[in-house]
Amino acid sequence: MSDSTKPFRIGIAGLGTVGCGVVKVFQRNTDVITTRSSRDIEIISVIAANKNQERGVDLSKYEWASSLSDMAQDKRLDAVVEMIGGSDGQAKDFIIEAIKNGKHIVTANKALLAHHGFELSKLAEDNNVSITYEAAVAGGIPIIKTLREGLAANKITTVYGILNGTCNYILSKMRETERSFDDVLKEAQEKGFAEADPSFDVDGIDAAHKLVLLGALAFGVKPDFKSLEIEGISHVTMRDIKHADDLGYRIKLIGMVQRDGDSVVQTMAPCFVPKNGAMGSVEGAYNAVMTQGDFSDETFIVGQGAGEEPTASSVVADIIDLAKGNYLPTFGVKVKELDKVEWQGTETLNCQCYIHLHVKDVPGVIADITACLKDKNVSIDSFIQKGHEEDGTASVAIITHSTHFKKVQNAINSVRELSSVLDKPTLMRIEDI
Template sequence: MDDLKIAIAGLGTVGGGTVTLLRQHADLLAARTGRRLRLVACAALAKPANLPLDGVPFFSDARVMARDADYDVLVELIGGANGIALDVVTAALQRGKNVVTANKAMVAHHGRALAELAEQSDATFGFEAAVAGGIPVIKALREGLAANRLSQVYGILNGTCNYILTTMRETGREFGDVLAEAQSLGYAEADPSFDIDGIDTAHKLAILTSLAFGTVVDFSKVHVEGIRHVSAFDIRAAEELGYRIKLLGIARRTDGGIEQRVHPCMVPIRSSIGCVEGVFNAVVAEGDFVGRTLFEGRGAGATPTASAVVSDILDIAAGRRTPTFGLPAKLLAPLKAAAIEDHRGAFYIRLTVLDRPGVFADIAAALRDEEVSMEAIIQRGRAPGETVPVVLTVHDTLERAMMRAIERIAAIEAVVEPPHLIRIEAF
């Protein structure tokens, strides 16, 4: 068979890893597909000196490469939901060329439109590398678990946040200190907002939701919270209560629609997700016939993500094709979103209160008035007339009732800081 001609747009960390993998495993990849995978063009703002690109045509404008170069597969590794990344992918698909990307933001915002364009052009649009790095979770949901009706999919989808929360637990240090260390080690960006505010996880969750439930990708309906408010005190309290704190993305089928939630969670220490530490990612999917399945591995970095990129290229080389989101784009259902206010679960609340008589009675009255049942209350030590931290946990209740109770508690004179809430998930 003819060589499969590959053009790569973007030669940063993942692009460099992809070039290296294609070169280093050239014979293995050819043996597994029956075709040579040949790099025929690449594009970046500047040509990296450390990559083996001798003899490969170089473009300083990826748009020109996408429009004019002779290739079979365009690999987009530029990033960003719009702009040049979207331009080059659209141009390639309009030419009937296959596209592989690691761009979760673009897929989360434009997934259905790009899937439709790929189908119209009889091309493949692959994005295994867009979620959970080297973990083959896209193929698992789209193909391996296709016989199942899935009830939920959830996981740790951002290694930066998992590293920060793990390090806080292991060292007892505060969030800001550990974040600064993560930035110095290269685990967090100079502007870490997309990671620590949950946006990166939300992009990935929107994609998983579509694959799991056959719905249109709808990032706008993801409820998103980050980890900035998680303190060392919360980490210690969670351990005492038998939990660990993880930033999770959760998509769940409910009677009211599909929940899409990203926020810190307390999960049981011995749960499969509670044991995933450091920069690792994990995804759990639950199906009616298969039960619970767990996928764990490195969720970012040059080599794991390049592995996922090349897995999509191998499918194209071997002629394997499935619908982009498991169903033809026209059959994807509109996403009926369950309101976060309808979520039912248990909660952890951290309060800072003046240590004086009657405070607990006022807090209990606020919970009682909203029909929220308290499970436990923890106060370590006394400091009459001074402020002290207090921890409450409550039994399963509706989110809207919990939020009304929080408003009442915040209005109590002796509560001197806004209450901090973390949801508890009994996985």
């Protein structure tokens, strides 16, 4: 444990968007940070891949560490701030070495924690240090602290999240401008909202990494990335978005982790949500997290999910916590207290669903579709057939009553076999959030 009469000393590894943001927060808000920590916090050393790169921030007061390993072993440091990224490789080796050398860890690296969080939390516990990661989930939204501390008295049943700003921006823009996914993605890349390789974002992987951490914290369980079903947004069409709008919904990439007894389901998929509801109102690059607890009831937080300043704000909040001596287990409880649960697939969920079918506009096609649904015990809440295309096809949108998701999946498999059904049907859950 560090001596609170002395400054709390840190090293920062990685000086990109977030790392430089952290330096700027310290330089601009030294007074409030010192007061709230009740002690000075000193950046002793920094390191990035390229020492000579101009970074738009004054680094002249800090030492440049000779290597990541040197920083990890530096006896002067109380904590290291890992802002490099990546689930394996340098960032992981650095964190392991720093933990073994008694340093607390501050990281924004959701990929690393989603895949190796359990082993790292065990190592941290064995070495009496903490791993903090507020910035790893939902950027500037303090959801880790909310779950780990603010809601600690509750049994959490469900956590929902819009956890990727790029996806939410694309879906919002598609609806507002009635443009295709590819078109809006290209614009997002030009404006710097999306990466040159957008697959981590649009395939739902980035959001899934964050959801796994929320689930682990909410239920005090080992993060389990493998059991998470992930579907991205690249197949969402303007037609689905219009159908959603006509029916009173928005389409959002929704992460959900839900516990029922010893069973936990985790899923990341585009869903219909009521357009005037909490999640439906979250537009653009914003993130949001909703929790349901047995005493707290529903909580809902919205904020900037990424970017230099919001993310750095969360990183510095973690550093202040450590400087104050607020050391907590990585997933809220000690490793040996982590609960054992059964990870279930989405087929066990009960929900209403949206189905879209592109069909040949021939007599009897609707009767065939409804027969398939009836056969699998899926009943229809509403049905829209949108006009007739010039090519002799039609677009059919169905909203089911709430039922076992597995039944709807089975019904869709039967519908796909019909010769009058063209293209792969679209199936999305409807979440009333």
